[in-house]
Amino acid sequence: MTKREQRLDALADALAGIRRGLVVCGRLDSGADARAALRLTEALDWPLVPDATARLRLAAEGSTAGPAAPYADLVLASGAFREACAPEAVIHLGGRTVSKRLRLFLKKHRPAPCVVARPDARRLDPDHRVSDHVETDVAPFCNALIERLDAPAEREGDDWGRSWKRANAAVARVLDDFAAGADGLSEPLVARLVSRHRPPGGAFVLGSSMPVRDFNRYARPDADTGDAPRTPVFANRGASGIDGTVATAAGVCTGRCEIAPEGDQQRPVTLLLGDLAVLHDLGALALLRERPVTVVALNNGGGGIFHFLPIAEREEVFEPHFTTPHERSFEQAAAMFDLPYERPTTPEAFTAAYRERSRSGAPALIEVRTDRRENRALHERLESRCRSG
Ligand SMILES: Cc1ncc(C[n+]2csc(CCOP(=O)(O)OP(=O)(O)O)c2C)c(N)n1
C-alpha cells in the first residue's frame, strides 16, 4: 500500500461516523472538480458551503446533492446559528474563500479533523487550524475518499443538514423580497441581477474589494440556465489586488480552458468591478475591442470597502486619506475605446441593458452609480434582516 493510500484510509477512518461535518469549496479550477466535490458532499451527507470562485455558488441550492448553503456568509451573520451549528469536522477543497465570517466561524470552533485538499504545496491555514494538508488535484482526491466511505447512516431526528438548509432558505427569502421590492439600483442588487441574468456559457471576473464579496453574498443560485455547476468565476484572491482586473477579463474571454465554447467562439465574460479598479486598468479597455466582455462598473466615487472599516468613523482622515474620492464618469473612457456605453438607473433598465449587451457577442460598458454611505447602510439592513430571518 502506498503512503498516499494509507493516508486516505486514515482520513476515511477519522471521518467515519462524524455527522456534523462541512464541505467548504474554495476556488475550483474545472467543472470536473466541481462535480467531484458535489459527489463527495453527497457521500458524506454533509452540507456544502461554496465560495464565489468554486463554480458551485450558482448551482441550484437545496437539491439532494446541491450546495446546502450558497448564502453561508449571510447565514453566519446570526450569532444563534453560529453557536447552534458549529461543525465537528471540515473538508476544504480548493483555494481560499472570500467570506471573513466563515473564516472566523471556523477559527472559533476549531473543527477537527480539518482537511485542506488542493493542488498547491503551500499551506492555506491563516488561523493554524488545519490538521491535514493534502497536496492533490481535487477530483481524484474526492473520488479516492468516496471509495473509502461507508454509506451515511440514517439517523433519527438528525437535524444537521436540515438546519443549514433551513437557515439558507431564510436568507434566500430575505434576498428575494429585497430584490422584488427594489426600485433603485444598489451594489447588492447588481450582484444579484448579473448572476440571475448571466448569458449561457459565460464566465465572471469579479473585482477585489466589494464586487467579489457582494457576489459571494448576494448572487442568486439557480439551475435554469442549464450550465450550472460550470460557470467559471475568477477573482484575484492572492493579495486581492485591484490591478489588472480588466486585462484579466480579456484573458478569460479568449483563454483556453475546458469550458471554452465551440470552435473559435469567445466566451462571453461579465466583468463586475469597482470604479477604482477600472481607473487602475483603464488602458486595458483597449483589449476589449474584439472581445465580448460586458464591463459592469460600480461607480461609488472611490473605495467603498473602506466604509466597512473602523477608520470610517474618523471623518477628518477618512475621505482625504482612505477612499480616494473622485467624480469621474466612464462615459468618455468608453467612447475613447469604442465601447458602447449605458448608464441605467432602475433595475428594469439595468436588466434590459445587461441581457442585451452580454448576449451581443460584442463588448460594452455599463456604469451603475451608487453612494458609498448608503451602500454600507444597505448591507447592514440586509444583514440584520437575515439575522432575524
Ligand atoms: C493594486 C492595489 N492597490 C491598492 C489596493 C488597496 N485597495 C483595496 S480595496 C481598494 C478600493 C477599491 O475601490 P473600488 O475598485 O472602487 O471598489 P469598492 O471598494 O468601491 O467596491 C483599494 C485601493 C489593492 N487592493 N490593490
Ligand SMILES: [Mg+2]
Ligand atoms: Mg468604488
